[in-house]
Amino acid sequence: MASRSRKAGESEPEVNSSIIVPAYKENGNITPLVTRLFAALDHHPNLKAEVIIVDDNSRDGSVETVEQLQSQYGYNVRIIVRTTERGLSSAVVRGFQEARGYQMLCMDADLQHPPESVPSLLNAFGNRKEFVLGTRYGEGVSMDKDWPLHRQIISAGARMLARPLTSASDPMSGFFGITKDSFNRAGQINAQGFKIALDLLVKAEIAKDAIAEVPFSFGLRAEGESKLTGKVMIKYLDQLRELYIHKFGLPTILVAIILMFFLAVYLLKSIL
Numbered sequence: 001m002a003s004r005s006r007k008a009g010e011s012e013p014e015v016n017s018s019i020i021v022p023a024y025k026e027n028g029n030i031t032p033l034v035t036r037l038f039a040a041l042d043h044h045p046n047l048k049a050e051v052i053i054v055d056d057n058s059r060d061g062s063v064e065t066v067e068q069l070q071s072q073y074g075y076n077v078r079i080i081v082r083t084t085e086r087g088l089s090s091a092v093v094r095g096f097q098e099a100r101g102y103q104m105l106c107m108d109a110d111l112q113h114p115p116e117s118v119p120s121l122l123n124a125f126g127n128r129k130e131f132v133l134g135t136r137y138g139e140g141v142s143m144d145k146d147w148p149l150h151r152q153i154i155s156a157g158a159r160m161l162a163r164p165l166t167s168a169s170d171p172m173s174g175f176f177g178i179t180k181d182s183f184n185r186a187g188q189i190n191a192q193g194f195k196i197a198l199d200l201l202v203k204a205e206i207a208k209d210a211i212a213e214v215p216f217s218f219g220l221r222a223e224g225e226s227k228l229t230g231k232v233m234i235k236y237l238d239q240l241r242e243l244y245i246h247k248f249g250l251p252t253i254l255v256a257i258i259l260m261f262f263l264a265v266y267l268l269k270s271i272l
């Protein structure tokens, strides 16, 4: 671990990978997350990574926790506290803007995304991939059987509505990575909701063969509560509307009809 510590006055170490963690009231999860992340990365000396937690002024001791972690990991773990903005996607955008690594990964703080899968995702950038995606629909992986049924239904519906927009199997997983160049190419991102990966896939025009999918098993939240609300779901529908217009140039009314159609088919399928 010594290689990841930094003494006072020492210059910032080179990093090639940045792990961005949007966090709101996640103090209880930060230490296990960061410790497990660096333990997993320790086996991959090619990955010189930093962890950036983007917190929206939680005032729950997260800052002090990160300060403690810095005594072990130095500047390779840091926290950005936003006081005037709120939201998962905009927090991720901020993290990507601050990242020193060329390959950038986004993951949740609550340990639903296993830190042990991070090296596989980062290494999947090899072979000229621009986008790496943690997928819950690959072979040999699962969603925790205790993940609530209503969340499974919402997730499946959201995924189906995004089908015409991308070939990626799980743009909803929230566990993904993108290169700096591709991120910069995407331009204006819809940073309102939770689904930034979908926006990036569409707006950066990521080709199918530039995506590497890495299966992972989706766990349960370790501590605290989910921040997914009805408002977040409405924002998702608005994001879809914008992306359909962006990609297909359709008028809003037609987009609304298509979305309703897909939703109706999906509901029928799950009832019958």
Ligand SMILES: Nc1nc2c(ncn2[C@@H]2O[C@H](COP(=O)(O)OP(=O)(O)O[C@H]3O[C@H](CO)[C@@H](O)[C@H](O)[C@@H]3O)[C@@H](O)[C@H]2O)c(=O)[nH]1
Pocket: 021, 022, 023, 024, 025, 026, 054, 055, 056, 086, 087, 088, 091, 107, 108, 109, 110, 112, 155, 172, 173, 174, 175, 194, 195, 221, 225, 226, 227, 228
């Ligand atoms: N900074 C910041 N972070 C936030 C905010 N809202 C949520 N987060 C952080 O974003 C991560 C995901 O939020 P959860 O509250 O755990 O969301 P979820 O309902 O479990 O949804 C997750 O799972 C979905 C898969 O079903 C993912 O698609 C989704 O992106 C998210 O990762 C957590 O680390 C959480 O602290 C916010 O307003 N600001």
Ligand SMILES: [Mg+2]
Pocket: 108, 110, 112, 221, 226
């Ligand atoms: Mg969660």
